[in-house]
Amino acid sequence: MPTNPETAPVLLDTSAVIAHMVGHAKISQRIKAGERCFLPLTALGELRHGVHKSQRQGRTKEAAKIERVLRIVEILYPGDQTADEYGRMIDAL
Numbered sequence: 001m002p003t004n005p006e007t008a009p010v011l012l013d014t015s016a017v018i019a020h021m022v023g024h025a026k027i028s029q030r031i032k033a034g035e036r037c038f039l040p041l042t043a044l045g046e047l048r049h050g051v052h053k054s055q056r057q058g059r060t061k062e063a064a065k066i067e068r069v070l071r072i073v074e075i076l077y078p079g080d081q082t083a084d085e086y087g088r089m090i091d092a093l
Helices: 014-021 025-033 041-053 056-070 080-092
Strands: 037-040 074-076
Touching: 014 025, 014 041, 014 056, 037 041, 041 056, 041 074
Parallel strands: 037 074
Antiparallel strands: none
16 A cells, blocks of 8 residues: 655755755645654764854753754664664775
C-alpha cells in the first residue's frame, strides 16, 4: 500500500531543521504533517555546534529552538554497520 507523500516519514538534515527553526513555511508544514520525523545524530551534533559558535546573547534562544525540535523528532543513532561502512570509506580515501 503506497504511503501518502504528505504524511510519509521525514528524514531531516541540518539545513531542513535550520529552515524550520527560522520559520520557512513549506519546510515547517512538511515536518508537522509527517507521520514521523527522524534526525541523524550527526545532524544534531552540527546543530549544537552552531549553538556553541553563535553569539553569547543568542545562544540560549537557539538552544531552546533545538530543544523544541527534539520534541518532534526521533534521533537516528549510528550502529556497528554504520561504523564498519565508515571505516571502509575512510580506508578507500
